[in-house]
Each structure stands twice: as C-alpha cells, then as structure tokens.
Amino acid sequence: MNKENMMLGMEALSLIDEDIKKAYTEIGLPAERSSPEGFETFLSTIISQQLSTKVAMIIKDRVVALMEDLTPESLLNIPDQSLRDAGLSWRKVEYAKGLAEAIATNRFDIDNLGKLSDDDAIKAITEIKGFGRWSAEIYLMFSLDRKDVFPADDLGLLVALKHLKGLPEKPTAKQAREIVKHWSPWQSAGALFLWQYYHQLNLPKKA
Template sequence: MNENFIAEALASLSQADTDVARALAQVGHPPPRIRPAGFETLLHTIVSQQISVEAARAIMGRLRTLVDPLTPQQLLEFDTESLRQAGLSARKVEYAQGLAAAICNKDLDIESLGTMDDESAIAAITQLRGFGRWSAEIYLMFSLQRVDIFPADDLALRIALGRMKGLDKPTPKQCRELTAHWSPWRSVGSLLLWHYYRGAPT
C-alpha cells in the first residue's frame, strides 16, 4: 500500500462516506506503513506488547546483538536467562521460544501465509501463544499488505471512529458495522483513522 494506492483508495472511500471525506480534508493523507514479512517482525510483535515503542526498540536492539543472526534456529540456542537479560519478561521468552519452535517445526509456515486468504492466515498466526487477533491483523496489514483489514479491537481506531462519527466509545462490533461499507479498502480506512487519532481537532 504505497502513497498512490492510499490516495486512490481514500478517493473511493470519500465518495462512499462523507465523514471520511471530512476527516481527510482535516488531516490529509496518512503515510504508508510497511514492515518486512517474517520471523523478526512477528518477534517484534511479542516484544512490543504492553511496553512503549522506545522500550521495544531497545530490547530488539539487544536481541539482535545477542542472537546474531536473529533467526528462529539461532534464538532457540539461547536459554531463558540469556533472553531475560536482553529485556524479555518470562512470559515473552515463552512466547518467543514458542514462535521460533513453531517455525522450525513447520507448525507455522511463514512463507505460506502470503498465499492464504485473510481468515486462514489470521487463524494460522493466532494458534500461537502470545498472538491474538489484533496482532495477526496488524501483521496482515503491514507485512502482507492486505488491503481489507479493520482491527476493531484497536482502542485508538475505535476512539478515532467515534470522533469521526460523533459517537461515544463505539464497541468493536459497532465499529465493524460502521466500516462495513469501506470494503474492500478497510486497511486504508484504518490508516486514516490512526492518522486522524493523532491529528484531528478535539
């Protein structure tokens, strides 16, 4: 989803939803969000849970220094204490080792995720401990560049959609209903909502 794709999709969404058109006029186009597909991005998803962006970046830096190269096979060479000293909690060490083992054992075929439909790819990722639907949807959006994903459990998205629509704290179910007509561009609509969350007048 590059800048041109986002612009074209938002033009279509603006015609389908006047609230999108108004928000787009207020905050402009959101930037693309592209992350490489693969083990390191999935590992980063585990690392970043419930901590700041800065803390997650620091821990990933220490992991890259410790586990070089940062591959599933290499990570499994390190014991729990070594990974704890890099900054991972005991639970996150468990999740990281589980992810690495699933890839090494072929329980998760990262390459095949790109050929699956959205729901099948989400199901394959969420079978792993430490990965809920939100984590899987974010991976599909940013790493697999799937264009019709709406992570309705994301609090910032729900707050932004509520502001956009003049509603107070819509539920995930309500958010899915409110954005159903954004299909097949719901990922781009989500990018706009995150952008709107940061820049919209309150």
C-alpha cells in the same frame, strides 16, 4: 500500504462516506506504513507488547545481539535466562521460544502466509501463543499489504471512529466492524486514516 493504493483507497472511501470525505479534506493523506514479512517482525511484535517504542527497540537490540543470525533456530539456542537478562519477561521468553519452535518445525508456515486468504492467515497467526487477532490483523496490513483489514480491537481506532461519526460513546469492536463494513474493500486505508485522525486531532484516549 503504498502511497498509490492509499490514494485509491481514500478516493473510494470519500465517495461512499461523507464523514471520511470531510475529514480527508482537512487532514489529507495518511503516511505510508509497512513492515517486512517474516520472523523478525513477529519477534518484534512479541517484544513490543505493552512497552513504549523506545524501550522495545532497546530490548530488541539486546536480543538480536545474542543471536548468531536473525533466525528461529538461532533464538532457540539462546538460554532462557539470557533472554530474561536482555529484558524479556518470562512470558515473552515463552512466546518468543514458542514462535521460533513453531517455525523451525514447520508447524507455523510463516513463508506461506501471503498465499492464504485474510481469514486463514489470521487463523494461522492466532494459533501461535502470544498473538491475538489484533496482532494478526496488523501483520496482514503492514507486512502482507492486505487492503481490506480493520483492526477493530485497537483503542485509537475506536476513539477516532467515535469522533469521526459523532457517536455518543466509543463503539465496541463488534459495532465498529459493522459501522465500517461499507468501507470494504478499502478498510485498511480507512484504518490508517483513522490513526492519523486520532493523532492529528490529539483525541483523548478515553471515549
């Protein structure tokens, strides 16, 4: 989400949510965040699962170095053992090859995601092994620039929402979606703000 849309979103949220308004005055505007559309971002998502950013970048560089070009077809030509030696677990090798095969055979129309509704895009992404709803929603937010997405399975968002709203305990994902329903159509801006709130206040990971 670019700065202009972030400002519009936060202004709108401040008018309808007093807790947002108060925290926004103290913390300010979240930074812009975006990722390119396409295969590279999906591959990076697989590589980075359950890894620190630094380790994920090292492994990604190794994988990319094995490829003639950054395409699904090129990845499919790499022996599984070479990907394993580069640092991918066997499960991630399976996920990466499955993603590449789905794109190469047009089973997953990666270039058409931007034309789909939020729900249909999430459905298409989560049909690919290795991608859950959270991964799909993150792609919609940062690669497709969708403005009304709230990745409620994110632990940081749930902890931040608990503190923002003064809740006795961390809400479930279902409860969180209900709590922020009135943020629509600016739920993405709200999510970005909660991440900033979480980090700047150095909130504990546990509820």
